[in-house]
Amino acid sequence: SEVADSVKAVLSGITIKKTIANVADLKDAISAGGEFYIDESVVLDKNNLLTFDAAGKTTIVNLGSASLNTSGILQEDGTGIIPVEVKQGNVTFNGGTISTAGENLNYHGLKVSYALQTSSNTETTFNGTKFDLTNHESQIRIFGKAVMENVVIDAIKSGVETRYNGDLTLKNVTITSDGGSKWYGACVWPCNFNSKAEDGKASDHIGTAKITIESGTYTAKECNGGYANVVACGGTVVINGGTFTSPAS
Numbered sequence: 192s193e194v195a196d197s198v199k200a201v202l203s204g205i206t207i208k209k210t211i212a213n214v215a216d217l218k219d220a221i222s223a224g225g226e227f228y229i230d231e232s233v234v235l236d237k238n239n240l241l242t243f244d245a246a247g248k249t250t251i252v253n254l255g256s257a258s259l260n261t262s263g264i265l266q267e268d269g270t271g272i273i274p275v276e277v278k279q280g281n282v283t284f285n286g287g288t289i290s291t292a293g294e295n296l297n298y299h300g301l302k303v304s305y306a307l308q309t310s311s312n313t314e315t316t317f318n319g320t321k322f323d324l325t326n327h328e329s330q331i332r333i334f335g336k337a338v339m340e341n342v343v344i345d346a347i348k349s350g351v352e353t354r355y356n357g358d359l360t361l362k363n364v365t366i367t368s369d370g371g372s373k374w375y376g377a378c379v380w381p382c383n384f385n386s387k388a389e390d391g392k393a394s395d396h397i398g399t400a401k402i403t404i405e406s407g408t409y410t411a412k413e414c415n416g417g418y419a420n421v422v423a424c425g426g427t428v429v430i431n432g433g434t435f436t437s438p439a440s
Contacts, residue, residue, distance in 0.1 A: 254287020381426025
């Protein structure tokens with residue numbers, strides 16, 4: 192009816208702001224979907240992880256000048272903990288910083304951690320977000336579909352990788368990688384391997400991992416017995432633009 196349509200029109204213009212006082216409230220907001228703002232930095236440990244698990248829902252996280260700081264991400268049984276994980280739904284991160292600190296997964300004798308991971312069948316967008324991955328061997332791992340625009344990634348190991356059927360597009364992204372202290376490193380790295388996947392099993396060369404670089408600056412500072420800058424390991428890299436600098440090694 193006309194009355195119902197008028198009421199809907201009025202309600203659509205109303206914004207309700209809720210103060211999120213702790214990680215538990217933040218988890219509730221995530222599960223509900225919708226748009227919310229984080230005004231203060233949040234410290235995440237192994238008991239306070241952010242899991243975006245909202246099938247069919249869209250969530251927008253406005254970080255502003257705040258940061259999600261992850262720490263304590265080593266489990267006693269040696270398996271890794273993903274501090275920020277997109278398991279289901281469509282998620283957008285606007286602004287802010289996502290960083291890692293503290294302990295990391297000991298993987299084949301090396302300290303490796305994942306600051307953020309997206310699962311298959313998810314869509315994630317990053318607008319103007321900075322990733323500080325300079326602690327130990329942290330990186331970002333994409334199993335789903337993702338777009339990064341105006342993003343800055345500072346890394347010691349790989350900046351961002353796609354796994355299995357992950358599909359990532361980079362627009363005006365700046366990635367700096369020191370190349371990996373003991374193992375390998377790359378600014379971007381698509382990999383068909385399903386290693387350390389959601390099912391915990393490793394299956395090689397079975398996916399269609401892809402990274403498309405539209406523009407940006409990609410710099411590898413060192414290469415200690417591994418890779419540098421851009422690596423395709425069973426996957427695909429499409430380069431339509433950008434500036435790339437790698438060490439002579």
